[in-house]
Amino acid sequence: xxxxxxxxxxxxIVVNLGIGLPTKVVDHIPRDFPVCLHTENxxxxxxxxxxxxxxxxxxxxxxxxxxxxxPGSAFFDSAVSFALVRSGRLxxxxxxxxxxxxxxxxxxxxxxxxxxxxxxxxIELAQMAxxxxxxxxxxDRAGNPKLKKTxxxxxxxxxxxxxxxxxxxxxxxxxxxxxxxxxxxxxxIAEVTQATGAPLTLxxxxxxxx
Amino acid sequence: xxxxxxxxxxxxxxxxxxDGATVMVGGFGVPGTPFALxxxxxxxxxxxxxxxxxDANERGMGVDHLLANGQVARLITTHIxxxxxxxxxxxxxxxxxxxxxxxxxxxRIRAGGAGLTAILTDIGIxxxxxxxxxxxxxxGKTVLVETALRADAALxxxxxxxxxxNLGYAxxxxxxxxxMAMAADLVIAEAELVLPLGAIAADAVQTPGPFVDxxxxxxxxxxEYAVVRR
Numbered sequence: 296x297x298x299x300x301x302x303x304x305x306x307x308i309v310v311n312l313g314i315g316l317p318t319k320v321v322d323h324i325p326r327d328f329p330v331c332l333h334t335e336n337x338x339x340x341x342x343x344x345x346x347x348x349x350x351x352x353x354x355x356x357x358x359x360x361x362x363x364x365x366p367g368s369a370f371f372d373s374a375v376s377f378a379l380v381r382s383g384r385l386x387x388x389x390x391x392x393x394x395x396x397x398x399x400x401x402x403x404x405x406x407x408x409x410x411x412x413x414x415x416x417x418i419e420l421a422q423m424a425x426x427x428x429x430x431x432x433x434x435d436r437a438g439n440p441k442l443k444k445t446x447x448x449x450x451x452x453x454x455x456x457x458x459x460x461x462x463x464x465x466x467x468x469x470x471x472x473x474x475x476x477x478x479x480x481x482x483x484i485a486e487v488t489q490a491t492g493a494p495l496t497l498x499x500x501x502x503x504x505x
Numbered sequence: 506x507x508x509x510x511x512x513x514x515x516x517x518x519x520x521x522x523x524d525g526a527t528v529m530v531g532g533f534g535v536p537g538t539p540f541a542l543x544x545x546x547x548x549x550x551x552x553x554x555x556x557x558x559x560d561a562n563e564r565g566m567g568v569d570h571l572l573a574n575g576q577v578a579r580l581i582t583t584h585i586x587x588x589x590x591x592x593x594x595x596x597x598x599x600x601x602x603x604x605x606x607x608x609x610x611x612x613r614i615r616a617g618g619a620g621l622t623a624i625l626t627d628i629g630i631x632x633x634x635x636x637x638x639x640x641x642x643x644x645g646k647t648v649l650v651e652t653a654l655r656a657d658a659a660l661x662x663x664x665x666x667x668x669x670x671n672l673g674y675a676x677x678x679x680x681x682x683x684x685m686a687m688a689a690d691l692v693i694a695e696a697e698l699v700l701p702l703g704a705i706a707a708d709a710v711q712t713p714g715p716f717v718d719x720x721x722x723x724x725x726x727x728x729e730y731a732v733v734r735r
Contacts, residue, residue: 335607336533337677350732353536353664353676359587361732373533373559373680374615377608381628405633411595412586416607418629453631 296479298323299505300389300430300460308386309333309379311420314358316430317389333385335416337376340368357416377416381423388424390417392431392459394446397472397493399456401429402448414451421452433461433490440492442466442473463487465505471496477503508669508702513719518693519545522658526551529614529659529689530558530568531682534587537674538567539662539695540729542721546660547574555579557614557656559607559681561591566729572600581654583607606634609651611684616653618687618716623652659689663712666696667703670717671710679711686712695721 297316301323304310309331312318321341324330332341334356341356342363350361379385394402401421404414421427431441442459458476459466464487465477474496478487484502488495519542522528528546532538547570556577562568569588571577579601585591594600605613606629616624625648629635639650661682664675672694674682686692694712699722 334677336536337680347732347734351676352730352732353678355534355536355677357533359534359733359735370676370679372683373607373611374684377611380608408596411592413582413584413602413604414606414632414634415584415586418606418632418634419608422628449633450631 296430296460296462299465299477300428303389303428303458303460304328304330304387306330309339309384311335311380311385311388311424313388313390313417313420315391317391318358318360320389320430333376333379334362335373335376335380335420337371337373338362338364338368339379340365342368377419380416380419383423383425385420385424387426387428388420389428389430390421392429392441393448395429395431395442395456395459395468396446397442397444397468399454399468400446401427401451401456402446403451405449407449417451421455426457427455428458428460429456430460433463433487440490443492463490466491466495469496474498475502477505480504508714510668511670511714511717511720512668512699513721515541515545515695515721518719518721519549521691522546522551524551525553526657527555527557529656529685530556531659531661531680531685532562532567533559533677533680534562535566535730535733536676536678537662537680537682538562538729539660540567540727541695541723542660542662542693543567543570544727547571547576550574550576552576553578555581557581557654557685559583559610561585561588563587563733564590579603581605581610583610604634611681613651613654614681614684614688617655618684621653623650625649626651654688656685656689658691658693659685661686661692661694661712663694663696665698665700665705666694666717666720667700667705667714668720669702669714670694670720671705671714672696672712672717673705673709674711683712686716692717693719693721695723697723697726
């Protein structure tokens with residue numbers, strides 16, 4: 296799933312990889328691939344993650360990982376960082392999710408009474424990136440669908456998600472709801488339909504595998 | 506002419522913060538957090554504080570000392586997920602937390618620092634963060650009124666300062682610091698290097714000295730400034 300999501304990144308774009316699963320996408324981007332990674336605590340041009348021994352104590356990403364610079368990196372303050380996000384300079388963000396609705400609504404920051412860490416920069420990333428894709432397990436730990444007709448948890452942003460990468464499938468959010476695009480190896484159409492909490496439109500042609 | 510010397514002891518600088526003050530604290534995680542100034546605030550024990558900081562640090566670090574010491578009545582922040590103690594205090598009703606979208610917190614502080622009253626934005630308009638906020642219509646679009654933030658004091662960590670308070674920040678330690686350094690009535694900067702006038706090139710200054718009231722030199726850095734091994 297992570298490797299497949301990495302192929303979503305077009306050459307030349309500016310990308311923000313959210314905390315959690317999306318951060319792992321960076322390991323699947325070829326070293327000489329032309330792309331600018333942004334992290335909201337104030338860096339464009341994120342370089343490889345470093346061990347504690349090699350780390351600079353002042354150089355982290357928004358998830359707290361010790362990262363590095365590459366030739367052409369830039370540092371800036373938090374206002375500049377989100378000016379970049381809100382003004383349309385962020386081409387793509389990859390985010391985690393608790394729930395995605397068939398309308399593209401995203402919930403990924405709060406489970407009332409259980410988990411209330413705050414959304415950090417997630418609301419602006421979800422609402423303002425030119426393209427928002429989600430990386431998530433297809434179901435939660437109890438086996439309940441995370442792709443649903445409507446979100447039951449507090450929203451991060453409305454109608455923002457364009458595509459969802461899961462361990463089972465690649466699914467687009469289109470005007471009619473969820474549309475199946477690709478299937479993971481070993482997963483059947485029946486299984487992914489069963490694990491999805493909203494209607495899933497199937498393609499007319501053969502379904503690519505990943 | 507020469508520019509004035511603002512160097513000051515840490516005790517005298519922090520003693521100017523009264524009980525009940527609103528205090529901005531720079532930093533995003535460890536980078537930029539003014540651990541020495543926070544430690545002095547814990548030792549002096551001012552109470553009933555409103556703290557404005559991006560995050561609540563981690564347990565046993567930085568702002569967490571103020572929380573654990575019962576000095577904080579209210580926290581204005583964006584994300585406290587790395588500090589389970591802060592979440593426990595929130596859930597137990599021992600701490601009032603106001604969450605903001607991160608870039609909107611930055612802009613509210615910048616507006617406060619620029620002498621503006623509020624900003625207008627549609628960020629978070631479909632979320633719980635919009636509850637209770639004034640909505641107005643501009644050119645047919647509904648936006649939220651996000652009020653500017655100012656503080657009684659701002660605690661800033663700089664990598665370098667001259668004796669006038671011209672500041673420079675290291676790498677991602679910049680984050681909220683230059684914004685907060687403009688948005689408080691009393692700005693206290695701790696610096697790893699305190700340099701003579703002219704040692705920081707004029708075009709390398711990131712916060713101009715007139716915004717800064719006191720410069721506190723750090724003779725050594727405590728363990729809290731070091732790389733965190735998780």
